[in-house]
Amino acid sequence: MKVIVISGPTASGKTDLAVELATKFGGEVVNFDSLLLYKEIEIGTAKPTMEEQKTIPHHMLNVRSISNPMNAADYAREALPIIERLLSENKLVYLVGGSGFYLQALLKGMYDSPKTPKEIMKRSDELYEKEGIAPFLSILKDQDRKSFERYHENDHYRVRRAVEHLWTTGSPMSEAREEKDDSNEKMERPTIHNWDLLHIYLDLPKEEHLKIIEKRTDRMLATGLIEEVKGLLDQGFTGLEKPLQSIGYKETLDFILGVYKNLSECRERIVISTRQLAKSQRTWFKRDSFKKTFHPLEERSEIFLQVEKFIREN
Incomplete structure (x- = not known):
């Protein structure tokens, strides 16, 4: 192996x-x-x-x-x-x-991030089509600052995904990511x-x-x-x-x-x-x-x- x-x-x-x-x-x-x-x-x-x-x-x-x-x-x-x-x-x-x-x-x-429900995806698509990435960046800036600082404004996919995670779970994606990172650092094997x-x-x-x-x-x-x-x-x-x-x-x-x-x-x-x-x-x-x-x-x-x-x- x-x-x-x-x-x-x-x-x-x-x-x-x-x-x-x-x-x-x-x-x-x-x-x-x-x-x-x-x-x-x-x-x-x-x-x-x-x-x-x-x-x-x-x-x-x-x-x-x-x-x-x-x-x-x-x-x-x-x-x-x-x-x-x-x-x-x-x-x-x-x-x-x-x-x-x-x-x-x-x-x-992966860290725990559930699949985006259809209704959340519809909401995301409609907002993006109407106003572009700006409102998503604003949401992250207010509610998930760490993700806002992590993702470049041109990375529309990840910015939207972070907002969709927030809408789906009610908690910031950065929290789930940090929990997984902490767990990874404690691993005694590389995989x-x-x-x-x-x-x-x-x-x-x-x-x-x-x-x-x-x-x-x-x-x-x-x-x-x-x-x-x-x-x-x-x-x-x-x-x-x-x-x-x-x-x-x-x-x-x-x-x-x-x-x-x-x-x-x-x-x-x-x-x-x-x-x-x-x-x-x-x-x-x-x-x-x-x-x-x-x-x-x-x-x-x-x-x-x-x-x-x-x-x-x-």
């Missing part, structure tokens, strides 16, 4: 490492990066190439449309049976990604499942990381990110879909709409937003006391030694 987690901030080399490890030691990859779940978006997600996918089986890729967003609970519910099947076939599993909340939902379970788990966390100095982020941004723009977004708009997508509000896509949409005066300004905004995302990912994974941190390039041989030792352990 061997499971290897490969996590880290965006653009830290997680996919490359997973493919190399699986090529040497065997096994299959299960993605936990939230953007890689969607089939219509490719260039801005840094998805594994078709060659990489042919070389090593990848799961939880392209499983949803951007018109039907997946949350962390959905992810855990769909990924768990895949992992259990692979383990039952005595295959090594690599959980690979940077979406810490999705990984936490899978490894430690609630009966898995033998090794958590490899990749990170590198910020200035070195910046150069990689800049190169990846340039590559995305050069290989057709703007054309990809224009194509999605031509297909009838609005640009307001949750995945299209993510980094890279939101800035590209703004460029198409004329928010930025030139492509250079758009590129700089993507780089800045990506650095901000990396900072928040580092903050998230800092809380994980079970991880082992490695430089993805300078400590590559040490990673392979650790994995080999882990696999050989009974």
